[in-house]
Amino acid sequence: xxxxxxxxxxxxxxxxxxxxxxxxxxVVQLLVNHGVEVVFAYPGGASMPIHQALTRFRDKLRVxxxxxxxxxxxxxxxxxxxxxxxxxxxSTSGPGATNLITPVADAKxxxxxxVAITGQVxxxxxxxDAFQETPIVEVSRSVTKHHYxxxxxxxxxxxxxxxxxxxxxxxxxxxxxxxxxNVQIAQTKPDYNVPMNLPGxxxxxxxxxxxxxxxxxxxxxxxxxxxxxxxxxxxxSGAHAELREFVEKTNIPVAMTxxxxxxxxxxHPLSLDMLGMxxxxxxxYAVAECDLLLAFGxxxxxxxxxxxAEFAKNAVIVHIDVDPSEINKIKQAHIAVVSDLRYALRxxxxxxxxPEDASDWLEKVRVWKETEPFSxxxxxxxxxxxxxxxxxxxxxxxxxxxxxxxxxxxxMWAAQFYKFRRPxxxxxxxxxxxxxxxxxxxxxxxxxxxxxxVIDIDGDGSFLMNIQEMATCHxxxxxxxxxxLNNQHLGMVVQWEDRxxxxxxxxxxLGPIDQPEAVGLGEGLVPKHYYxxxxxxxxxxxxKARHIRHKSxxxxxxxxxxxxxxxxxxxxxxxxxxxxxxMIPSGMTVRELIRE
Amino acid sequence: MRHIxxxxxxxxxxxxxxxxxxxxSRGYNIDSLAVGETEDPRLSRMTFVVVGNDKVLEQVRKxxxxxxxxxxxxxxxxxxxxxxxxMLIKVAAPSGRRSEIRELVEVFRGRIVDISHxxxxxxxxxxxxxxxxxxxxxxxxxxxxxxxxxxxxxxRGSEAIxxxxxxxxxxxxxxxxx
Numbered sequence: 001x002x003x004x005x006x007x008x009x010x011x012x013x014x015x016x017x018x019x020x021x022x023x024x025x026x027v028v029q030l031l032v033n034h035g036v037e038v039v040f041a042y043p044g045g046a047s048m049p050i051h052q053a054l055t056r057f058r059d060k061l062r063v064x065x066x067x068x069x070x071x072x073x074x075x076x077x078x079x080x081x082x083x084x085x086x087x088x089x090x091s092t093s094g095p096g097a098t099n100l101i102t103p104v105a106d107a108k109x110x111x112x113x114x115v116a117i118t119g120q121v122x123x124x125x126x127x128x129d130a131f132q133e134t135p136i137v138e139v140s141r142s143v144t145k146h147h148y149x150x151x152x153x154x155x156x157x158x159x160x161x162x163x164x165x166x167x168x169x170x171x172x173x174x175x176x177x178x179x180x181x182n183v184q185i186a187q188t189k190p191d192y193n194v195p196m197n198l199p200g201x202x203x204x205x206x207x208x209x210x211x212x213x214x215x216x217x218x219x220x221x222x223x224x225x226x227x228x229x230x231x232x233x234x235x236x237s238g239a240h241a242e243l244r245e246f247v248e249k250t251n252i253p254v255a256m257t258x259x260x261x262x263x264x265x266x267x268h269p270l271s272l273d274m275l276g277m278x279x280x281x282x283x284x285y286a287v288a289e290c291d292l293l294l295a296f297g298x299x300x301x302x303x304x305x306x307x308x309a310e311f312a313k314n315a316v317i318v319h320i321d322v323d324p325s326e327i328n329k330i331k332q333a334h335i336a337v338v339s340d341l342r343y344a345l346r347x348x349x350x351x352x353x354x355p356e357d358a359s360d361w362l363e364k365v366r367v368w369k370e371t372e373p374f375s376x377x378x379x380x381x382x383x384x385x386x387x388x389x390x391x392x393x394x395x396x397x398x399x400x401x402x403x404x405x406x407x408x409x410x411x412m413w414a415a416q417f418y419k420f421r422r423p424x425x426x427x428x429x430x431x432x433x434x435x436x437x438x439x440x441x442x443x444x445x446x447x448x449x450x451x452x453x454v455i456d457i458d459g460d461g462s463f464l465m466n467i468q469e470m471a472t473c474h475x476x477x478x479x480x481x482x483x484x485l486n487n488q489h490l491g492m493v494v495q496w497e498d499r500x501x502x503x504x505x506x507x508x509x510l511g512p513i514d515q516p517e518a519v520g521l522g523e524g525l526v527p528k529h530y531y532x533x534x535x536x537x538x539x540x541x542x543x544k545a546r547h548i549r550h551k552s553x554x555x556x557x558x559x560x561x562x563x564x565x566x567x568x569x570x571x572x573x574x575x576x577x578x579x580x581x582x583m584i585p586s587g588m589t590v591r592e593l594i595r596e
Numbered sequence: 597m598r599h600i601x602x603x604x605x606x607x608x609x610x611x612x613x614x615x616x617x618x619x620x621s622r623g624y625n626i627d628s629l630a631v632g633e634t635e636d637p638r639l640s641r642m643t644f645v646v647v648g649n650d651k652v653l654e655q656v657r658k659x660x661x662x663x664x665x666x667x668x669x670x671x672x673x674x675x676x677x678x679x680x681x682x683m684l685i686k687v688a689a690p691s692g693r694r695s696e697i698r699e700l701v702e703v704f705r706g707r708i709v710d711i712s713h714x715x716x717x718x719x720x721x722x723x724x725x726x727x728x729x730x731x732x733x734x735x736x737x738x739x740x741x742x743x744x745x746x747x748x749x750x751x752r753g754s755e756a757i758x759x760x761x762x763x764x765x766x767x768x769x770x771x772x773x774x
Contacts, residue, residue: 141614142621146664149610166664199639199759200606200667325658328651 012187020187023153023179024049027117028057030160033192036088038062038079038447040072044092045132046119049184051090064447064476067468069096071440073103074466076114078444080107081427082402084238086168087114087444093121094132097178098139102434104174105143109431110259111236113172115163122182123151137178145173153186158194165196170203171323172236206322208339208347215335216294216318217352223292223316225361226252229275229304232259232430233297233321233341240264240423242345243296250354252294253365255283257304258415260297261426266419272369276304278412278580281593282368287312288590295319297341300330301431302586310589320344372595374416376578382525383554385410385485385574389417389457392483395558401425401453404442406462407435409491412580414457436465442480443473453481453562460486460534461510470541473567481561482569484534487576488517488527495579499594517576525575538569549573598627599653599673600749601644602757606665607633614663615642624648624656628681628746639667639759643748667759672751679749682721684709685731688738689716697737704730715740 012020021029027050031039041063043051054063066072069091076087091100097118107114121130137149146166148159156179163175220226234243240263247254247270254264255275264271275283287293293315298304305311308330319326319333320341327336337344376386389410403418404427405411411428420426427445429437442456456463463484473480490508497503505520511531516522526549538545544566548557554572561570583594605611612631619626627645634641646656653671660669689697694716701708701718704726710717720730724747731742751757 137610138613141610141617147610197606198664200661201664323662325655325662327658329655 018189021190023186024053024184026156026190028053032060034164039088040064040075041090042069044096046093046181067471069099071466071469073100074440075444077112078441079448080112082424082445083448090117092119094134097136106432106434107174108143111172113167114174116176118178120178120180123180140176144176147176149178153183153188162196206338208337208344212337213348223355225290226292227286227290228254228294230260230296231257231298234260234263235423237342239342239345245349258430262420262423265421274415281372284590285368290315293317299326306584307589382575386413393418399453402445404438404456406438406458407433408459409580410459410485435462439466439469443478446478446480455481457483461490474542479567484571485574487574489576534571543567545569547571599646602672603642603669604639604667607640611665630746630748676752677749681727681747682745683727686717686741687734
């Protein structure tokens with residue numbers, strides 16, 4: 001503690017000569033002890049003591065002030081998703097705390113380790129509807145991995161240890177700690193090494209047994225049409241190297257969920273890219289026709305399976321996941337292994353042999369992949385969003401690049417046309433599908449990786465949802481890039497309107513309501529009226545920015561963005577008529593796959 | 597199929613709310629739920645009666661086990677166990693019918709715990725069927741009020757459902773995030 005003592009701090013000494021420390025300082029000291037380098041924290045009445053304490057640790061802990069608590073929460077996620085370490089965000093009580101709920105719920109669905117600390121009104125007034133009081137622990141119960149309301153300063157150290165432990169181990173997830181203001185102020189003699197009290201939490205017990213692994217290896221040996229269905233568990237457990245070794249040993253092709261992109265190199269010959277609703281034709285064919293489905297770190301999400309009964313219908317299913325509740329939740333597994341995936345693959349790699357006779361299958365899959373790659377038809381003048389992403393990939397593939405996205409068409413095109421090679425280089429809100437994720441997540445990733453190129457590929461709808469974080473990027477000197485694929489519409493909803501609702505536009509045009517596009521009567525590839533003026537907005541935030549709309553401008557625009565060492569927005573006006581294809585409509589099967 | 601789940605949970609505020617919220621948000625139907633402290637004041641026991649097929653039950657059990665404050669969950673329906681439900685029932689009992697009612701209470705090995713001019717409170721403990729049979733018998737007299745604890749259950753024999761040794765509190769090594 002001696003390093004933390006500075007002149008601005010009032011130190012209280014007990015009659016026994018013991019030094020007392022405030023709850024707020026215990027919190028900050030423990031953040032430092034847990035290796036936290038940065039917190040994304042927006043102050044308010046009920047969290048001021050923590051912020052005061054943070055100023056006394058300036059040399060050890062960076063504080064980034066987001067412009068909205070939700071931005072802070074997603075920045076913490078961007079930090080966590082890109083590093084694997086716990087991301088930390090802090091807000092005040094009431095609205096500050098409720099604004100954190102969306103990033104917390106998002107972290108729950110995508111198993112992202114974050115610790116969210118909220119201020120709370122003082123314990124004597126809890127439950128009285130005090131100013132800025134919400135029972136945030138009650139609100140957050142179902143969207144956190146765990147949560148705490150700390151009512152005694154002596155519990156703080158234990159709770160912080162537990163929070164970091166629970167957030168980062170087993171299947172990771174968000175932990176919320178609600179700390180009343182009087183607990184932050186209260187003084188106590190700190191014990192930083194207090195033991196945890198988690199009798200119901202045993203993350204180390206889930207390990208594949210040798211018998212289970214032998215059974216898996218036998219199934220692989222006998223399989224004639226095997227395919228791997230790899231999920232977020234590959235990234236979370238750090239199993240990318242083991243997966244690659246496994247694939248190269250067995251020659252089994254890999255279909256990836258959106259969560260696992262980067263967990264296996266997208267440009268590897270055995271990559272089948274993404275599967276599911278907007279996955280590749282070949283990945284979906286392979287899964288539909290396989291006789292052995294190796295489900296590694298997945299949860300059979302509906303966006304992957306479509307109609308569950310038809311998904312991998314004739315396959316033996318091997319399901320390896322660290323979370324026992326995922327086994328048999330959606331699809332019955334023939335061989336179920338509750339295990340850390342990295343451990344299971346490492347052990348499996350010692351004994352596994354390639355299938356005896358899968359050469360016909362591998363050839364079939366290869367032909368599928370060659371025949372129907374992800375594709376788009378270039379336009380003579382307009383910039384297609386797919387093309388912008390593909391060109392960006394070509395320009396950045398040999399640089400250390402991290403891509404964040406919003407949610408919608410641009411997100412799926414990024415998943416299709418950017419071939420991720422390394423884990424934790426693709427940051428996207430996949431389970432919750434939160435628009436507005438991209439910019440703050442990119443911001444958090446850039447703070448963690450100042451030397452890497454961090455680009456938010458965004459849509460105009462998503463980008464506007466957390467546009468205030470442009471201020472954070474400028475003021476906190478976080479030079480992220482934004483490739484804005486601006487089609488003036490909520491493209492994914494428009495796509496569904498086009499396909500399933502007779503093109504009836506229902507509040508999916510983002511310009512003024514008196515424009516023809518508002519009722520679906522627009523003519524031309526892009527709306528004549530352009531709104532808002534993102535370049536002017538960006539300049540108002542002191543960003544560099546450029547607007548382009550002709551194919552001839554694309555290359556120079558991307559080059560200029562990549563060359564800039566400041567926050568830079570490249571606003572690309574793109575046609576809104578493009579659909580993300582292929583597409584398997586919700587709840588259907590590969591037989592209903594839409595190509596055109 | 598009806599299952600009895602017995603869960604040991606940490607005895608702290610919010611645990612019941614967490615568990616009932618999880619069950620509700622995942623759409624599981626709970627027939628009855630009883631909670632109380634155990635011999636160890638740090639732990640409470642919850643007894644659930646869950647109706648559903650094996651798949652539903654497996655999910656309920658796993659989702660319960662996933663809650664950090666839940667120490668262990670046992671499905672005791674497949675074992676040899678004792679179950680009890682306690683009921684207090686207030687019945688209209690004018691002086692002319694009291695002895696009839698008292699006879700019924702004796703047959704059911706219940707107790708009359710309160711009596712006034714026109715009614716009495718009867719305590720009945722036992723298996724659900726017995727308690728329900730008694731309710732049916734009391735209907736003609738006029739049931740004024742009724743409350744039940746929900747079922748509690750325990751496996752017979754010397755076996756005890758306790759936290760296992762490896763389930764003792766984890767060590768306090770601050771884990772550097774990795």
